Amino acid sequence: MSVNALFTSTFDTDSETPPAKRRNWGGQAAAIALRGGSFIAFAAILLYFSITAPFFFTIGNIGNVLGQSAILGVLAIGLTVVIIAGGSNVVTGGIDLSVAANMGLSAAVYATVIQLGYGDGLAVLAAISTGALIGAVNAFAVVIVGVVPLLATLAVMNVVAGLELVLTQNTVVPAATDFLSFLSAAGPFGLPVLAYVLLVFTAIATAVVQFTPMGLRLYATGEFPDAARAAGLPVKGLIAGSFLASGFCAGLAGILSVSYLSGSTTGAGDMLLPVVVTALLGTVFSRRLVPTIIGTLLSALLVGFLVNGFQLLNISSTLVNGVQGLLIILVVSATTLLRRQEN
Amino acid sequence: MSQSIPAAGSGFALNIKGAVKHFGGARALSGASLAVRHGTVHGLVGQNGAGKSTLIKVLAGLHRLDQGSIEIDGQQHDTLTPHLAEELGIHFIHQDRLLVPTFTVGEALFLGREPRIPGTPFLDRRAMQRQAAEILDRYFGLRLPNSALIADLSTAEKQIVQITRALLHGPKILVFDEPTAALVRREADILFSLIRRLRDEGITIIYISHYLGEIEALCDEVTILRNGIDVATLAVRDTSAAAIASLMIERDIGEMFPKRKLATGAPVLSVSRLSSPGKYQDVSFHVGQGEIVGVTGLLGSGAKELLRALFGLEAPQSGEIVAGGKPVRFKRPSDAVRDHLALVPEDRRGNGIALDLSVTENTTIASLRRFTHLGFLDRAGERAEVDELIERLQVKTSGRDALLRSLSGGNQQKVAIAKWLSRHSEIYLLDEPTVGVDVGSKVEIYRLIGDLAARGAGVLVLSTDLAELVGITDRILVLFRGRVVKEFVSSETSPDAVLAEATGSLEGRRHVS
Numbered sequence: 001m002s003v004n005a006l007f008t009s010t011f012d013t014d015s016e017t018p019p020a021k022r023r024n025w026g027g028q029a030a031a032i033a034l035r036g037g038s039f040i041a042f043a044a045i046l047l048y049f050s051i052t053a054p055f056f057f058t059i060g061n062i063g064n065v066l067g068q069s070a071i072l073g074v075l076a077i078g079l080t081v082v083i084i085a086g087g088s089n090v091v092t093g094g095i096d097l098s099v100a101a102n103m104g105l106s107a108a109v110y111a112t113v114i115q116l117g118y119g120d121g122l123a124v125l126a127a128i129s130t131g132a133l134i135g136a137v138n139a140f141a142v143v144i145v146g147v148v149p150l151l152a153t154l155a156v157m158n159v160v161a162g163l164e165l166v167l168t169q170n171t172v173v174p175a176a177t178d179f180l181s182f183l184s185a186a187g188p189f190g191l192p193v194l195a196y197v198l199l200v201f202t203a204i205a206t207a208v209v210q211f212t213p214m215g216l217r218l219y220a221t222g223e224f225p226d227a228a229r230a231a232g233l234p235v236k237g238l239i240a241g242s243f244l245a246s247g248f249c250a251g252l253a254g255i256l257s258v259s260y261l262s263g264s265t266t267g268a269g270d271m272l273l274p275v276v277v278t279a280l281l282g283t284v285f286s287r288r289l290v291p292t293i294i295g296t297l298l299s300a301l302l303v304g305f306l307v308n309g310f311q312l313l314n315i316s317s318t319l320v321n322g323v324q325g326l327l328i329i330l331v332v333s334a335t336t337l338l339r340r341q342e343n
Numbered sequence: 344m345s346q347s348i349p350a351a352g353s354g355f356a357l358n359i360k361g362a363v364k365h366f367g368g369a370r371a372l373s374g375a376s377l378a379v380r381h382g383t384v385h386g387l388v389g390q391n392g393a394g395k396s397t398l399i400k401v402l403a404g405l406h407r408l409d410q411g412s413i414e415i416d417g418q419q420h421d422t423l424t425p426h427l428a429e430e431l432g433i434h435f436i437h438q439d440r441l442l443v444p445t446f447t448v449g450e451a452l453f454l455g456r457e458p459r460i461p462g463t464p465f466l467d468r469r470a471m472q473r474q475a476a477e478i479l480d481r482y483f484g485l486r487l488p489n490s491a492l493i494a495d496l497s498t499a500e501k502q503i504v505q506i507t508r509a510l511l512h513g514p515k516i517l518v519f520d521e522p523t524a525a526l527v528r529r530e531a532d533i534l535f536s537l538i539r540r541l542r543d544e545g546i547t548i549i550y551i552s553h554y555l556g557e558i559e560a561l562c563d564e565v566t567i568l569r570n571g572i573d574v575a576t577l578a579v580r581d582t583s584a585a586a587i588a589s590l591m592i593e594r595d596i597g598e599m600f601p602k603r604k605l606a607t608g609a610p611v612l613s614v615s616r617l618s619s620p621g622k623y624q625d626v627s628f629h630v631g632q633g634e635i636v637g638v639t640g641l642l643g644s645g646a647k648e649l650l651r652a653l654f655g656l657e658a659p660q661s662g663e664i665v666a667g668g669k670p671v672r673f674k675r676p677s678d679a680v681r682d683h684l685a686l687v688p689e690d691r692r693g694n695g696i697a698l699d700l701s702v703t704e705n706t707t708i709a710s711l712r713r714f715t716h717l718g719f720l721d722r723a724g725e726r727a728e729v730d731e732l733i734e735r736l737q738v739k740t741s742g743r744d745a746l747l748r749s750l751s752g753g754n755q756q757k758v759a760i761a762k763w764l765s766r767h768s769e770i771y772l773l774d775e776p777t778v779g780v781d782v783g784s785k786v787e788i789y790r791l792i793g794d795l796a797a798r799g800a801g802v803l804v805l806s807t808d809l810a811e812l813v814g815i816t817d818r819i820l821v822l823f824r825g826r827v828v829k830e831f832v833s834s835e836t837s838p839d840a841v842l843a844e845a846t847g848s849l850e851g852r853r854h855v856s
Contacts, residue, residue: 220443
């Protein structure tokens with residue numbers, strides 16, 4: 001006979017506040033500190049550079065940073081979508097390590113198509129299709145085969161980097177068209193066109209992810225797949241879609257990089273670390289400590305300003321990598337600790 | 344809610360007949376029937392393994408019946424899919440609340456059927472908030488700030504949100520699966536009045552619970568499952584919790600418990616005035632050499648926490664533990680192991696054994712030092728020991744190299760105990776030692792426990808299976824709300840008497856409104 005067989009008040013009526021609620025206070029305090037701290041850190045960095053580097057706080061320089069952050073920002077936004085739909089657990093959650101390599105291959109495809117004498121229209125189509133196709137391969141490996149995203153996209157990253165080498169013979173493929181020069185030139189108010197591209201792209205991504213039912217469903221899928229399933233959502237489809245989106249972003253970033261560098265160059269893989277930092281750092285700029293598009297934009301700008309400030313101060317750019325690595329560890333351990341506290 | 348709801352009690356909202364379901368070789372349902380009248384609250388009870396959850400999963404469209412028929416609203420359905428079940432208006436309130444913690448209440452409520460700003464593809468967050476506030480206030484008198492996140496809500500509030508989610512679909516049948524498991528008293532009362540109101544509005548309720556008092560207070564009819572078959576369906580006003588309980592229990596288990604003679608030696612484990620605020624208070628007892636002492640209590644009685652404290656998994660605030668003749672203070676499990684304590688946890692697969700290691704590795708994992716010479720493992724010595732233990736415990740396995748995964752639950756449990764025998768442990772803490780074990784293996788584990796004591800070990804068994812506890816132990820401590828309320832001599836008591844103490848007897852009943 002089960003002792004639980006008869007109902008009785010098993011609960012201490014004196015302590016009716018569920019303990020979970022009390023524990024949340026600590027978690028909330030930490031969350032506020034993390035969020036507030038990140039904004040303060042952002043402000044402090046801006047302040048420090050504006051005092052020490054004379055040109056830092058000028059419209060021209062800020063526009064510069066925006067423009068230079070465009071490629072990073074677009075890639076990081078793609079990765080953010082994957083993290084939203086896959087969950088922010090760093091090991092088992094959503095991650096797409098192939099974005100940077102994907103961008104490299106898409107850029108190479110674009111430049112090669114131009115070299116072969118075709119127009120920008122076809123090149124754009126080819127680059128975006130390349131990105132999306134690689135996204136589809138990731139989606140297949142993760143959703144259909146069931147490989148952990150971390151491993152699946154790591155493998156795809158290497159394959160894609162190899163394909164880029166095969167296509168370009170490890171050389172620079174120059175590309176110069178009117179469209180590309182337009183992208184890399186200055187636009188209204190003297191700000192680079194790339195800066196506008198970043199802002200417009202962020203606005204569109206924000207609208208879709210933050211303000212449509214699909215966006216909400218992406219969040220539900222990542223945060224609590226069981227709840228998403230119970231609500232009748234196509235969990236697998238949403239995850240696959242997130243990889244397609246990040247592939248698309250990589251294709252787009254490829255086009256931007258061809259214009260920025262006047263061709264396709266090797267070494268796209270070096271973008272991976274900054275992109276991952278940016279996407280992970282983005283969570284600290286949101287009220288609920290979840291990845292958001294605006295948060296990712298802010299963190300892309302933070303990384304951009306850091307690099308820019310270092311350059312203005314003549315600090316070796318090799319330090320930047322170290323700082324980015326530190327940021328990853330900091331953000332990941334902070335959010336991990338926070339999540340542990342919440343559970 | 345649907346307009347065409349038949350009057351309460353007329354005809355069946357749900358009628359499952361002769362349900363048979365096999366999983367591999369095991370029979371989960373062997374001809375169970377469940378007939379639920381329109382607009383009633385229908386209880387479904389049974390011990391673990393009686394087939395409740397299988398039956399409910401069939402209703403949810405998650406399992407397909409091997410045999411039997413399902414009729415919903417007089418309509419025959421050969422196969423149910425989750426989608427069809429939802430279309431038919433069957434909704435489930437699960438024990439674990441399936442709500443995204445970082446969502447606002449509105450977002451969680453409308454996930455999957457979000458309102459849009461008219462003429463745009465965008466979410467109408469204001470409408471979600473407004474409608475959520477409106478419906479929560481109207482139905483439940485619950486007022487939450489618009490910005491409240493699911494993570495900020497109490498367990499009961501989360502449950503209300505979950506119920507509201509179901510209500511938005513206009514349900515015809517609502518299934519509650521152990522809904523009060525995580526609720527405090529007052530919250531449970533609110534839930535009960537809510538369920539009655541839903542019933543009065545014409546929704547048919549299926550209510551699954553271990554707490555028979557709840558069934559008595561809330562349900563119109565109750566179906567009792569045992570061994571995959573419905574042994575009775577009764578009108579609740581014509582029966583009692585005690586009568587329902589006796590229908591749930593297997594009666595022919597008298598021979599399951601091996602007789603053993605008592606020869607208790609000096610205490611190997613003494614606990615005095617052990618306290619941990621909010622968990623247990625002033626707990627004192629001792630376990631003698633060769634003695635089997637039982638501990639029982641409902642969820643929340645502190646019994647589980649007490650066992651954890653004895654093994655160094657959590658620290659008591661005050662009190663003393665004496666093990667092996669000296670006072671001890673366990674900061675971590677390894678301290679307890681060093682002093683010859685052994686814990687066989689309830690969550691066997693999670694903490695007791697490693698499924699993907701072999702019988703040998705599982706057996707010697709805690710005692711490798713004994714088999715290590717000059718830094719190398721003495722494989723031969725290990726093998727000899729494992730073979731001896733397999734023989735002694737009669738572990739049914741293809742050999743010592745078989746993976747634990749390939750063993751049955753009962754034999755896995757034997758290996759979990761063998762691990763500590765190999766470690767030469769002297770005090771055994773067994774947490775629900777026969778959970779998830781088939782009847783035949785239960786008997787063998789009972790013998791094994793008796794054998795442990797006969798060889799001079801002290802055994803503390805935590806179990807909620809009272810027949811088992813009375814059958815195999817020498818004494819039984821009953822915890823209620825953190826205190827030892829009664830100590831029984833096992834040979835002079837009965838499961839019913841222990842149950843009465845564990846549930847606070849009459850005191851508990853009075854609480855049920």
